[in-house]
Amino acid sequence: MARKTNAQNTADQIKDQAFSELQALIEESEKLLKDSASLVGEDAETLKAQLGQKLTQALDAVTSVRERTRPVVEATETYIGGHPWQTVAVSAGFGLVVGLLLGRR
Numbered sequence: 001m002a003r004k005t006n007a008q009n010t011a012d013q014i015k016d017q018a019f020s021e022l023q024a025l026i027e028e029s030e031k032l033l034k035d036s037a038s039l040v041g042e043d044a045e046t047l048k049a050q051l052g053q054k055l056t057q058a059l060d061a062v063t064s065v066r067e068r069t070r071p072v073v074e075a076t077e078t079y080i081g082g083h084p085w086q087t088v089a090v091s092a093g094f095g096l097v098v099g100l101l102l103g104r105r
Helices: 006-036 042-082 084-103
Strands: none
Touching: 006 042, 042 084
């Protein structure tokens, strides 16, 4: 099997980091929501501010991931635009293999 290129390794690292950041955000948000059930008044306002901060962090993380993946996306678009027939051939080959595998069931 072919070795991964540097761009693929970078893309995998970015994807893994994004998923781990989002998982951590989800866990923290769930904890805050569970803690909020019994809060009223000033405590509720504090919790609301914390949730707002976490949502801002999530938006920043998504923006950061989008900016870091942009070069990979642009490189893929450039390759596909410069090599349309190779792209069609690879896609057809992939479809053929998947079709054969599914047909064996």
